[in-house]
Amino acid sequence: MAEKILLKGNEAIAIAAIRCGCDGYFGYPITPQSEILETLAEMNPEKDTGMIVLQAESEVAAINMLYGGAGCGKKVMTSSSSPGMSLMTEGISYIAGAELPCVIVDIMRGGPGLGTIQPAQSDYFQIVKGGGHGDYRTIILAPASVQEMNDFVELSFDLAFRYKTPVVILSDGVIGQMMEKVELSPVKPRWTDEEIVRLHGDWATTGKTPDRKRNIVTSLDLDPHRQEQFNLKLQRKYREIERNETRYESLLCEDAEYLIVAYGLSARVSQKAMEMAREEGIKVGLMRPVTLFPYPYDAIAELVPHVKSILTVEMSAGQMIEDVALAAENRVPLYFHGRMGGMLPAPEDILKLIKSIAGGTFDSADVPGFNKLWLR
Amino acid sequence: MNNISDIIKPENKVYGKSKLLLDKEMHYCPGCSHGTIHKIVAETIDELNIQEQVIGISPVGCAVLAYDYIDIDWQEAAHGRAPALATAIKRLHPDKYVFTYQGDGDLASIGTGEIIHVCNRGENITVIFVNNAIYGMTGGQMAPTTLEGMKTATTPGGRSHLTSGFPMKITEMIALFPGVVYATRQSVDTPAAERKAKKSVIKAFKSQKLKKGTSFIEIVSTCSSGWKMTPVEANNWMRENMFPVFPPGDIKDETGL
Numbered sequence: 001m002a003e004k005i006l007l008k009g010n011e012a013i014a015i016a017a018i019r020c021g022c023d024g025y026f027g028y029p030i031t032p033q034s035e036i037l038e039t040l041a042e043m044n045p046e047k048d049t050g051m052i053v054l055q056a057e058s059e060v061a062a063i064n065m066l067y068g069g070a071g072c073g074k075k076v077m078t079s080s081s082s083p084g085m086s087l088m089t090e091g092i093s094y095i096a097g098a099e100l101p102c103v104i105v106d107i108m109r110g111g112p113g114l115g116t117i118q119p120a121q122s123d124y125f126q127i128v129k130g131g132g133h134g135d136y137r138t139i140i141l142a143p144a145s146v147q148e149m150n151d152f153v154e155l156s157f158d159l160a161f162r163y164k165t166p167v168v169i170l171s172d173g174v175i176g177q178m179m180e181k182v183e184l185s186p187v188k189p190r191w192t193d194e195e196i197v198r199l200h201g202d203w204a205t206t207g208k209t210p211d212r213k214r215n216i217v218t219s220l221d222l223d224p225h226r227q228e229q230f231n232l233k234l235q236r237k238y239r240e241i242e243r244n245e246t247r248y249e250s251l252l253c254e255d256a257e258y259l260i261v262a263y264g265l266s267a268r269v270s271q272k273a274m275e276m277a278r279e280e281g282i283k284v285g286l287m288r289p290v291t292l293f294p295y296p297y298d299a300i301a302e303l304v305p306h307v308k309s310i311l312t313v314e315m316s317a318g319q320m321i322e323d324v325a326l327a328a329e330n331r332v333p334l335y336f337h338g339r340m341g342g343m344l345p346a347p348e349d350i351l352k353l354i355k356s357i358a359g360g361t362f363d364s365a366d367v368p369g370f371n372k373l374w375l376r
Numbered sequence: 377m378n379n380i381s382d383i384i385k386p387e388n389k390v391y392g393k394s395k396l397l398l399d400k401e402m403h404y405c406p407g408c409s410h411g412t413i414h415k416i417v418a419e420t421i422d423e424l425n426i427q428e429q430v431i432g433i434s435p436v437g438c439a440v441l442a443y444d445y446i447d448i449d450w451q452e453a454a455h456g457r458a459p460a461l462a463t464a465i466k467r468l469h470p471d472k473y474v475f476t477y478q479g480d481g482d483l484a485s486i487g488t489g490e491i492i493h494v495c496n497r498g499e500n501i502t503v504i505f506v507n508n509a510i511y512g513m514t515g516g517q518m519a520p521t522t523l524e525g526m527k528t529a530t531t532p533g534g535r536s537h538l539t540s541g542f543p544m545k546i547t548e549m550i551a552l553f554p555g556v557v558y559a560t561r562q563s564v565d566t567p568a569a570e571r572k573a574k575k576s577v578i579k580a581f582k583s584q585k586l587k588k589g590t591s592f593i594e595i596v597s598t599c600s601s602g603w604k605m606t607p608v609e610a611n612n613w614m615r616e617n618m619f620p621v622f623p624p625g626d627i628k629d630e631t632g633l
Binding site for chain 1: 424427428429430431433440442443447448449451452453454458460461462463464465467468469472489490493
């Protein structure tokens with residue numbers, strides 16, 4: 001029987017990082033994710049695994065420490081929350097441009113500006129659509145449980161090194177703070193410098209030895225022809241990621257007449273609403289994107305001909321719904337239910353909306369939040 | 377009279393280009409100090425025989441392409457962030473030599489946060505700080521180190537402390553931190569100065585080997601293009617105008633070397 005313990009989502013991230021052989025964590029305190037840094041500081045993995053844990057002077061420094069650590073071939077991670085992610089986007093662009101692996105955790109809170117310390121999903125545009133400058137993408141994983149907070153850390157490192165790209169775990173303040181039972185991942189030793197070279201190639205800055213040319217980590221190329229070729233190479237990589245790494249979970253979609261699309265915590269709440277609707281005889285299915293880039297456009301598109309409408313639930317004013325709309329191609333009406341500012345969606349409210357949609361009129365009069373017939 | 381071929385023999389060679397200086401033609405302007413400082417860094421790494429253990433961090437600014445000229449592993453940082461990269465690299469590879477090479481716009485303006493905290497943590501790295509009192513690459517704008525009265529593209533009437541502050545003395549500032557073991561200001565305007573600057577760089581790398589803390593070498597430099605002077609005029613102008621504000625010499629040396 002594998003070890004199961006009760007953990008906060010943020011604690012699970014920290015413990016999973018140590019257990020999967022992470023070499024270094026660089027972070028700056030910000031609510032609601034400070035437990036990641038605190039847990040790592042408390043566990044002091046340097047004495048057991050040699051993993052470095054360092055509190056940076058800012059998110060700007062933290063992401064650039066990540067850039068340095070990734071460039072010298074190590075498994076490195078940082079975490080932050082929405083305002084901190086804004087500061088990190090410059091660095092993420094450099095890391096994507098230098099084609100380096102790293103893991104970044106965003107425990108989202110409400111905005112804009114200083115906003116609130118309460119949970120939200122309003123960084124979707126920023127994180128999924130780029131955020132920083134230039135044509136780059138990052139792989140985005142959206143956990144919906146504390147178990148997935150644990151599982152996605154090692155998965156993120158695997159993907160980051162396979163594609164030499166930053167991977168973002170996009171979660172929110174509820175999943176970061178709530179406690180659930182977690183089956184911990186097996187303990188794996190940190191890679192030695194030789195193992196990194198053997199597994200992932202000899203590109204890192206570890207000191208130039210006579211058997212190879214000097215390694216240069218940079219995102220700069222002043223020659224427009226070469227820079228375009230590099231951009232095309234990045235795009236080929238992103239298409240490969242789209243082909244190979246799209247992940248989603250579909251629940252009761254086989255016979256569904258009404259589809260809910262939601263990720264992360266919104267999917268957890270929507271699942272409850274779906275079960276309540278099913279008890280009342282309304283055939284509701286749930287599509288939960290697990291990767292937000294690559295986005296499961298095809299999986300949603302295949303369901304569209306079989307459903308009467310789609311309700312997208314988010315803790316935002318409607319960001320992921322733009323991707324749902326791309327997949328739906330105006331073939332069915334799209335409805336939206338969004339809570340903001342740290343307020344959470346409630347299963348009862350989602351059920352009310354589904355019942356009104358099934359009844360033929362979209363009645364959101366008694367439903368709090370931002371409700372909208374999005375398209376048609 | 378000896379035949380020239382009798383003289384050109386290995387045993388007669390007293391000086392040569394470091395093998396770590398690559399043959400690529402440098403993009404620096406005539407009279408620029410960067411070429412000489414690159415040479416000093418390459419010779420130091422060569423003479424200490426540590427090429428296999430060195431990781432350099434290049435800045436944003438004129439030295440952004442430093443990695444094209446010295447045959448070691450390099451990372452190219454975002455503007456001002458080289459000290460953050462160096463922190464992680466050194467922590468993850470504590471037995472390697474890590475140095476940043478930064479200009480005054482990079483280190484003293486946009487990167488003040490990073491350099492101050494690296495020095496305060498006493499990261500065991502070496503910082504080469506090239507101070508030419510101007511932004512070279514972007515075309516001669518005011519830097520934090522620009523002298524009062526100095527005309528730049530963004531201070532066409534001359535820098536005034538009333539609107540733009542005073543020339544920032546970063547090296548004096550960071551010398552205050554207990555984690556900084558060596559803070560010195562050098563120049564490369566004469567062969568003697570160049571030899572002295574090189575001794576500082578060697579000392580800084582040796583101090584890193586002994587895990588003593590941050591070593592910081594400012595090199596007061598010329599930017600003849602940005603200053604709109606000939607190389608000779610620039611050297612003279614530097615000695616007459618920059619040295620009084622940025623006097624060469626050790627500010628702190630606790631290396632014991």
